[in-house]
Amino acid sequence: MAELGLAVFTAVKEVYLLSRFIVRTAQSAARHRKERSELEAELEFEQLYIRSFGQLYIQNNGILTPHKQLNRAWLKKIGDILENLRLACGDYAKLASEHDEEYRALSPFINPPDNSILAFEDLPAQDSNNSNRLTYHCTTTNSNEVTYLSSTNLQSIDGSSQDTSQNAGRAGSRLDLDWRWALSEKRKLRKILKTFQDATRKLKVLLQLAIAANPQYLVGNIGDTHNEPGPSSPDNIQALGLRPHIVLRLIGLETESKSDLEIREGTLHMPPSDNHLAMGRYIDQGEDGETSAPENVIAEFKALDDDSPASDEERLLHLARRLAASKGSDLKTLPFRCITRYRTPKSFAFLFNFPPKTLESTPVSLHDIIDPTNARRQSLSLPYRFHIAQSIAKSLAAFHADNWVHKSLRSRSIAFFYAENGTLDFNTPYLTSFEYSRATTANTTWDYDNDPDKNLYRHPDRQRPPSISFNKLHDLWALGVVLLEIGLWDTAAGIQRDGVLKRSLSIPVDPHALKDIYLDRAKQDLEHNMGPAYAQAVQACLLGDFGCGAADVGLSLAVHTRVVGRLVVDNLFMSAEESAEDE
Known part of the structure; x- marks a missing residue:
């Protein structure tokens, strides 16, 4: 060691x-x-x-x-x-x-x-006055000093000698070094x-x-997330991008919501929409009763039952605090703004600002661009598909590292926004649909619905009346289904439909029969489309094949090795074993 x-x-x-x-x-x-x-x-x-x-x-x-x-x-x-x-x-x-x-x-x-x-x-820290820069002196017509990469007789990075002779002439020296910078040094840098x-x-x-x-x-007083975390320098924690993750873990360890985030009193105007994520106009109301100018926002909704206990509302506030703390992390969440009531006392909206450098318009889901019946369907190149797949896997892995489970991951919960030039930005997929998300330390809820679309992404043990508490492996199952959709460029519903016809199954499909359909497609077709490493990553998710349990401290490393590390386009022609070793 x-x-x-x-x-x-x-x-x-x-x-x-x-x-x-x-x-x-x-x-x-x-x-x-x-x-x-x-x-x-x-x-x-x-x-x-x-x-x-x-x-x-x-x-x-x-x-x-x-x-x-x-x-x-x-x-x-x-x-x-x-x-x-x-x-x-x-x-x-x-x-x-x-x-x-x-x-x-x-x-x-x-x-x-x-x-x-x-x-x-x-x-030492980087020189602030550039006193230690490497210099090449060249006499110019206006007597200015010209500073370059090399000093006298210094070999260039590609191994060729630089002509520092005064006999080359002032104009010749400057022109030669300009071209060397343009064609060699700049490219290498x-x-x-x-x-x-x-x-x-x-x-x-x-x-x-x-x-x-x-x-x-973590700080000594885990309930006080306003303190600087850990024994290390706060500057280092911030520079390494670790602070949001530490704060999120601290929030997950709290037993109740903090009073520094409350339900806002405002007015939300929403046009009719079938999307779970939609654009609306929000007017905020301050403590003095003054109202703000209307602003465009993105809204997600969560409705509680009329007889739901006060603890359910506390859970919503707890979730809101986590979303607010997610800014700057690798969870790829939308910029959280506030939580407010919508229409009824038991209906809530999580409001988000639009991501930087995007148009203020309703986003498009991953499901929309994959669905062959959707007018917004697009065909993406392999590099884009690998990038989207790995980005989603990294986000979920970071989510789990911060001791949270998503619990509602599916292709409809992955959103893309329009860039300022009017094209969809596929470089940054955002993770949404947090209405059922909770900390891994929180008590699970045993309520369920029989939504056929959501069942396509639910682990067999979590369908019908669930008998097992939700854990990270169930999230990873859903990730496997989403990765399968990306690899085959078809929706889970389409994959199920093809499997039903091939196997002459009845509807609704038994959850374990659906698992077999997914695994067959991952083994038979995915390797041809995305390579063996990608196919192995999907199978690991669907089988829970990580060599450890959901609560094991080694799960993050296993997921990084067996899933995230394999979702790379460079691994297209590599075996799963080779790609894992290379990562």
Whole structure:
């Protein structure tokens, strides 16, 4: 364990130092100020993430979860990501070792760290005055200094020599370096930036899942979520995107709703709609009785029975607090605004603002674009389908890591919005339909309906009068059905209909017979459409094949390995085993 912990520390420190060197290469393009500033800002953002992870790692002694075997498994995955990133920076490491004093002094590969003294504080923050940038001096007609990536006799990153001779002439030198920046250095910096972004994106997913079972990241008074969480620096928690997840777990551990969020008194005007998610006009009413100007909002509805107890309303407020806290997390929830009554005292609306850079119009569900009978049906390319599938799986995995079950996942609960150019934005699927969502620590409700559409996504044990409390495996079953729909590009109803005809079954279909229909299609047709890795991910969800139970602390790792990691278009021609190892 000590060797693995030291390896992770060494890799993250090395990557951070190389990121600093790469930022300085971006700073070197002084004559290309706009391009330079954009690159520099993006690179520094990735650099901040790496630094924050390194500091959190040291502050917590390399412990992401108190379970030793599980902690080692998480560290192995994180170490692999960092090592691949370090290897991708190989050309920059060679340059830095030759020309960068800071790198030579602090690199753990040049100066191996003492296993008993691991510190990240010896790494300075990024230079604010750019005093350590690499420079190339060129005399110009207006006597201005021109700063570039290279210094005298420095080899370019592609290995070719740069002509720094004064004999090349002032105009020739500037033109040569301009072309070198345009055709070589800029392209290489863009490529390494994307590599960093891909790596930090993977790290962010792993971190939020890994710390789910670690109580040291929670504050001492778990009921006070206004305090800064955990023993680590709040800045690091924020920079790593962990704070929303920690707050959500704290909310889940509370026994009652807080008074800082209440049911708003306002007026909601809704046009007739069959959609569970629709656009309306909302007029808010303040405590002084003053009303706001009407604004467009997105509304979801939840109606309680007339004789429902007060605890049901408390559950709604609890859910509202969680939705409000979800902002900035990877749950892909809509920007929560408030909860208000709608028409009757027992009917409630959860109101959301529109996502940034989208049109204020009613969203379109995943079911709408898959359904062959819907006028909004669209055919999407494989990269888009893989991206949507993995985005949904990541969202649900993060939801579970925060100790919440969704309980109503289906293709109708995945929403897309129109971008400002009028086209549907398939890059950001949003998770909706939270009306039955609850914390895993809360008592389950045993009420049910016999809605035939919802039954298509319900685990067999949760249909008819349920005999088993709802758990994460039931959510993962629903995820498997949604992934099957995406892979076959057909609705669950269509898949059931084909299976009924093929098997000469009667309607309504027995829940276990429906499970067999889904599994047959996953085994026989899905591999041809989406590859073996995708098919294996769907089967894992439908079979609950994760090697552990719903309450096991290792479930997050298993879901990440057996589902999320396999839903990648690059795995299209890989076996499930190869894709899992690669992830």
